[in-house]
Amino acid sequence: MSDDPLRVYDLDLDELESYLTHLDEPSYRAQQVWEWLYVQLADSFEQMTNLPGALRERLAEETTVQLLEVVDTIRSTDGGTRKDLLRLLDGETIEAVLMRYERRRTACLSTQVGCGMGCPFCATGQMGFRRDLSSGEIVAQAVHFTRVLRHEGDSLTNVVLMGMGEPLANYEASLAAIRRLSHPTGFRLGQRHITLSTVGLVPEIHRLAREELQITLAVSLHAATDDLRNQIVPINRRYPLDPLFDACADYVEQTGRRISFEWALITGVNDGSEQAHALANRIQGLLAHVNLIPLNPSPDYQREGSNRIHVRAFAAVLDQLGVPYTIRVRRGTAIQAGCGQLRQRSGRG
Numbered sequence: 279m280s281d282d283p284l285r286v287y288d289l290d291l292d293e294l295e296s297y298l299t300h301l302d303e304p305s306y307r308a309q310q311v312w313e314w315l316y317v318q319l320a321d322s323f324e325q326m327t328n329l330p331g332a333l334r335e336r337l338a339e340e341t342t343v344q345l346l347e348v349v350d351t352i353r354s355t356d357g358g359t360r361k362d363l364l365r366l367l368d369g370e371t372i373e374a375v376l377m378r379y380e381r382r383r384t385a386c387l388s389t390q391v392g393c394g395m396g397c398p399f400c401a402t403g404q405m406g407f408r409r410d411l412s413s414g415e416i417v418a419q420a421v422h423f424t425r426v427l428r429h430e431g432d433s434l435t436n437v438v439l440m441g442m443g444e445p446l447a448n449y450e451a452s453l454a455a456i457r458r459l460s461h462p463t464g465f466r467l468g469q470r471h472i473t474l475s476t477v478g479l480v481p482e483i484h485r486l487a488r489e490e491l492q493i494t495l496a497v498s499l500h501a502a503t504d505d506l507r508n509q510i511v512p513i514n515r516r517y518p519l520d521p522l523f524d525a526c527a528d529y530v531e532q533t534g535r536r537i538s539f540e541w542a543l544i545t546g547v548n549d550g551s552e553q554a555h556a557l558a559n560r561i562q563g564l565l566a567h568v569n570l571i572p573l574n575p576s577p578d579y580q581r582e583g584s585n586r587i588h589v590r591a592f593a594a595v596l597d598q599l600g601v602p603y604t605i606r607v608r609r610g611t612a613i614q615a616g617c618g619q620l621r622q623r624s625g626r627g
């Protein structure tokens with residue numbers, strides 16, 4: 279461990295300050311470096327021209343700015359979506375996706391290498407858990423896409439923690455990354471433009487509700503009865519629907535923010551009217567919105583995403599019962615933009 283360079287993207291502003299103070303630098307240096315990292319998006323210390331040369335050299339020796347190397351990129355045919363396979367310093371690989379849709383420029387970030395939650399339909403789940411990402415490794419994915427966009431005279435507008443991994447199982451790093459990306463003198467992404475997606479870890483949802491953040495919480499529901507959810511989202515056996523919905527109600531009460539429920543429609547599994555009714559019952563009275571997405575194919579799951587007729591039929595029941603929803607088009611199915619799929623395609627891990 280001791281030979282590993284310090285990753286500057288792992289540091290909060292006050293940690294950067296104490297590090298630079300320990301190098302006998304004046305306190306304003308931290309803000310200078312901070313701006314190089316999060317405003318100018320410098321990818322080396324050489325670029326930080328307002329720092330003394332000796333300091334730049336020392337920083338380059340002891341620390342590193344570069345955490346990710348792009349090893350593969352695939353683009354959708356319309357050019358709107360791009361998915362990158364990124365190699366970390368220890369050789370592990372993760373994926374991150376950039377989506378352009380109307381005026382939105384959304385980066386979908388990974389929070390872990392693999393995932394231990396075992397959802398059978400998910401390519402990342404099929405891989406198992408390998409390790410947590412550090413806060414800097416999460417942040418660096420957003421910085422990477424911001425550089426790509428800046429090259430085109432464009433900028434990032436939204437971040438979703440919806441790539442590989444379960445963000446609430448890597449709570450500290452995910453929260454630190456959210457705070458750093460929304461820092462008012464740094465990256466300055468509005469918290470309302472950040473979404474965290476969770477499989478439904480109940481104690482962490484209660485904890486998140488008390489962080490005084492303005493982010494959107496998305497809960498990957500996929501089933502509205504315990505019998506079915508136990509099968510397709512195994513963590514439901516530990517955190518069944520009753521405590522999960524208590525946690526969601528708590529989140530809404532504490533934050534005043536609307537919750538999103540993700541529902542991947544799977545033919546013959548969760549796309550019938552019985553589930554639609556159960557869903558409507560569950561979210562009655564809750565400030566919530568449902569996102570319907572036909573399941574994306576993944577290698578080890580032999581079920582199919584619902585076709586348009588079944589999606590419409592499911593949505594019609596929600597209409598009838600007054601449940602607000604959006605039907606999402608899976609952007610990037612053709613480029614395996616579903617979580618974990620590029621890594622599998624490349625045969626890594």
Ligand code: SAH
Nearest residue numbers: 400440443444475476477498540542573574
């Ligand atoms: N672990 C978190 C965030 C990463 S997964 C979570 O589960 O919420 C991001 C989203 O992609 C989740 O809603 C997940 O259920 C969904 N997902 C995973 N595999 C999918 C697939 N094959 N088709 C459609 N959605 C999928």
Ligand code: SF4
Nearest residue numbers: 393395397400403477
């Ligand atoms: Fe993990 Fe989310 Fe995939 Fe489930 S859906 S295995 S929680 S990444």
